[in-house]
Amino acid sequence: MTRLSTFARQGLVFDVRDAGPRDGAPVVLLHGFPQTSVSWGSVAELLNEQGFRTLAPDQRGYTPGALPRRRRDYRLSELIADAVALIETAGAGPVHLVGHDWGAAVAWGVAAARPDLVRTLTAVSVPHPLAFIQSMSRSTQALKSWYMLFFQLPWIPERLMSDESGFLERSLRGTGQTPANAARDLAELHRLGGARTALNWYRGMPLTQPSVLRRKITVPTLQVWSDGDTAVGRKGHELSQRFVSGAWELRTLEGVSHWIPDEAPERLAELLTEHFRKHATAA
Template sequence: MAYPVEHQQVPTNGLQLHVAQSGPAAGPLVLLLHGFPEGWHAWRYQMGPLAQAGFRVWAPDQRGYNLSDKPHHVQDYTIDKLAADVLGLMDATGAQTAAVVGHDWGAAVAWYLAAHYPARIHRAAVLNVPHPQVLAQALRNNPRQFAKSWYVFFFQLPWLPEGLARLRNWWAARQAMQRTSADGVFSHQDLEAYRDAWNQPRAMRSMINWYRAAGRFVGRLSKTGRVKVPMHIIWGENDAFLEADLARQSLQLCDAGRLTYLPSSHWVQHEMPDEVNALLLNFLK
């Protein structure tokens, strides 16, 4: 059965988040958490298969993105607040527990939730972002990873990153996605959808504030502890931003973890959707 994708504004944690929803209302809840610089559209290839498998799928625009609320201050984007948004979405559905799947920054939120709220997150899958402790150590001790993460430090500057991103109709942002993915992964229609999202008032500043909050309040993110719930790390091994071995190191912080490498870029769920969907369905069932 094919389920439509419905769009709702959902109150959570003092905000309104736009959420794309699909699947049977009584199905087990799966939350799909996007990364930078995307939005719910990042999961366009996953929502249908998960819904058809019987899951209730919610893919929010996380705070600061697209059609969701955009708080003004950097401290509004600390990891504990991002996680509280997701717990609030669960409360809005009436679900006591859920599975979370995250890519990029959404994976960082998933790591935090799985480590801190095992009574509510019964399993989690993360795509191409390591455990926060592993990444912090790599930034200190791995020169290759430090060089790959140059943009994280650039984003700490005020005003300049979002100003440059906007030039020539978001040329730099579009090029960053296209040059770090396989040819044709992001279609013209995809990039138009992202440009519409980036053009929302205060959107790019809010999106970059996730990085600024991580830099200014690094202790909150680095306190992410060991993960006891089942965890599946799915990793595109040709990631331009992150060293592939960070996934293997992250696995050591999981009590019940598994790791799958795929011959893909950082944008693994776009580039290899069938393979990612099969892995998720097998894990979530």
Template sequence: MSPRTPPWTDRLRHVNGIRLHCLEAGPESGPPVLLLHGFPEDSRAWKKQIGPLARAGFRVVAPDLRGYHLSDRPAGVQAYRIDTLLDDVVALIHSLGYTRAHVVGHDWGGIIAWALAIRSPEVVDRLAVLNAPHPAAFRRELRRAEQKRRSWYVAFFQLPWLPEQLLPLLGRYALHGRPGSFSAADLTGYQAAWSQPGAASAMIHYYRALVRFGNVEGARVQAPTLLLWGMQDVALVPELSEGLEEWVPDLRVVRFPDATHWLMRDEPVRVSNLLTEFLA
């Protein structure tokens, strides 16, 4: 494999009535690890983690979530309800030939990962979350002014058509990690994905469905959990990484004082090492 050859293969997986495009790497006999991206990225968000995890012996699968990049984009807000997103992940695990997997999620992928561990603990072996709030902690912080202020975009995304028109601008604005975390090629690639027919609406429907249909009920997580948190996140208050033990008894929290919301891009080597150690 040349230095320029990506350490993964592209696959289309048929799950839950749709096709999910996945980046897959590592030995098929290895323990499965799902990497779930967030808004407004796609499976390429994990490009610095796929190789190290695969070389450590894990079977790594990073899907484009429904509506994103090369996966199918069902029409309508209801297609992006949290229960449907969870069903996608469970079906993906089963389509790979497993009954359970390690699950890693960032941003929206982390929201899905938390909810999966709460609703379907039988399919989650170990859980790792990067800068995504546990649902009970988020409800707690939304009672305070600072998190309400930072969550302004959720209300904005409830508007018709305007968020879709502004997504190229908002997306590029959102993707601001530390200098050098996103290359020009990264931003161009994401912009091309957002410009596909129906892509902008699909991505924003996640937020519309969350408001209209609600989040998963419950709070307790049984799986051993690693929470990685970039403390310079402009969308999520640092207090969301605190006081989780009543809901997540088997928890380790690692905070990165100088990292942003885009933790796995700001600190790719350390994040990869922490995930490899935790999932082993």
């Protein structure tokens, strides 16, 4: 099977990290904010050792060939369509779909819109988007998510997320990232010309139609939450079950921050492998 280094959609070109046995069961790994596919490196290596082929794209806003500037280009429907294009380009049949942070929101959308392309779904750190919204009025989630409103402001977030400010690095470290990983992710952002396109993931939220998420998830679903997560509480994960009609399970990692793929790759890879093999024949 041919290796993928890129895939294209509507004139945009996305870089992909394709690793592991070419004939292994395919696993698509979607990163979150403000990271790239590099954040999946340790997890991908562990999955490759278990015989899985991993496909980790740099999503729009995080890859040189796909940096649209308008916030409407970052509606969830566009992000979902990008992931669908990757799966169809890979041509390996239904995939095990895994997303962390914003990547989880995209993964939920893909599983809702195109269940024929998804063998299993794993959402790491972020619940179903509609459950997340519901949790705002039923927990302290609204307080945890203050930054989402702040990111809607023009130019001020970009200024604070510049190299000179140090704001973003301090924020990442404050949520549990190691200094090395925070520096790595900041270097990737600035290599791409700054934070604007990454921030547009948040700025595209008000333009997203809820209809893209209203279909129930029919594929086997695993949610992974960590009790050291300062950005996302447990309530949204518990509420997510109502949006899933297929098999559903919530697992909690104790003593781990929001940055699960970086901080606990072995524990996450173990949960993923168990989930994939349990539902290996799911269609």
